[in-house]
């Protein structure tokens with residue numbers, strides 16, 4: 001008798017496996033990341049086929065296997081179709097899912113990441129300012145992981161960095177630097193520091209209302225560099241996202257982290 005269980009989950013990754021199967025990485029509501037096999041899903045008549053697309057949110061019925069669980073059934077709640085059809089949105093959503101996949105351990109108890117990811121995918125689908133959504137996501141995910149950068153006090157000398165200062169985010173230092181401690185580092189504008197401080201407490205509803213333009217681009221570039229430093233590797237999806245962002249932003253990313 002095979003043990004069956006149900007869980008709500010979002011599809012983070014799908015990879016071909018064997019002749020007709022796919023290996024699916026799910027982020028579940030109750031028990032973190034789960035690897036599951038979708039048997040026969042690449043056969044034309046598979047009942048599972050429609051439900052196993054990246055970014056989809058669904059109620060999954062799984063069987064427990066010895067080394068790997070398997071997907072028996074899925075009922076889609078929200079497919080986030082637009083995220084797969086719009087190349088810009090897809091670039092952002094792919095980065096969000098790959099980063100989540102890297103940060104989440106298998107079978108970790110939920111720490112709020114599941115809810116964050118589904119709200120982020122919904123916001124990427126609904127809103128136009130994708131950098132703003134990504135900025136909020138990165139700050140949240142860093143906060144959950146305990147890596148939120150210090151954004152009020154200089155991490156080198158401890159002095160308060162006042163409003164109107166330019167922004168240098170030091171990944172190795174774990175936060176911002178004041179004007180005295182910058183020492184030739186390239187800096188982003190004072191508006192970037194204000195936006196960073198604002199985004200820490202912002203939610204996605206704001207992404208539909210404020211227009212941050214190029215400042216936004218600078219802040220997200222700095223946060224992506226910051227995340228890369230902590231992961232100690234570049235994500236595959238970040239190359240694609242960089243191309244999309246540079247085309248849209250029209251200028252190269254600001255490299256202010258060290």
Ligand SMILES: [Zn+2]
Pocket residue numbers: 154155156157158159177178179180181
């Ligand atoms: Zn300082």
